[in-house]
Each structure stands twice: as C-alpha cells, then as structure tokens.
Amino acid sequence: MKLSHKVTNCAWDDVIKKWKVSIENLETQERFEEEVDVVINCRGTLNSPSMPNIPGFETFNGEVMHSASWKDE
Numbered sequence: 001m002k003l004s005h006k007v008t009n010c011a012w013d014d015v016i017k018k019w020k021v022s023i024e025n026l027e028t029q030e031r032f033e034e035e036v037d038v039v040i041n042c043r044g045t046l047n048s049p050s051m052p053n054i055p056g057f058e059t060f061n062g063e064v065m066h067s068a069s070w071k072d073e
Contacts, residue, residue: 010039 002023008031009022018035025031049066051057065071 002025004026006024006026007021008024009020011020012018013020013035016035018037019039020033020035021039022031022033049068051064051066
C-alpha cells in the first residue's frame with residue numbers, strides 16, 4: 001500500500017501472470033513501475049467532489065454540502 005501515490009496504468013501480463021502497475025508519487029512526481037500479484041481498487045471516489053447539474057442549483061439559497069466535504073459543525 002502506498003499513500004500519496006497515483007496509479008497511472010494497470011495491465012495484466014499473461015506471460016508472467018502478474019499485474020504491471022505504473023505509479024506516480026504525488027509528492028515527488030517520481031514515476032515507476034511494479035509487478036504485483038494482487039490489485040485492490042481503492043480509488044477514493046469521494047476525494048473529488050462533483051455537484052450535480054440540476055436546473056436552478058446555482059440560485060438555491062439554502063446550505064449545500066457534499067459528502068466528500070462534510071461539515072462537522
């Protein structure tokens with residue numbers, strides 16, 4: 001497991017029976033490749049909030065909150 005890293009490519013290699021994973025370190029911008037037996041998808045869907053395209057949404061005067069940026073108050 002690597003934190004602050006981004007998978008840029010992942011492909012199964014049928015010859016060596018492993019996943020070839022291309023990775024970028026988001027802090028240093030270093031790029032490298034690893035061969036691994038198992039891939040677990042943990043894409044962090046909630047790390048990039050996206051609001052729905054609803055007519056009138058931009059003029060709504062109430063409080064708007066996304067589950068990815070929840071207010072703890």
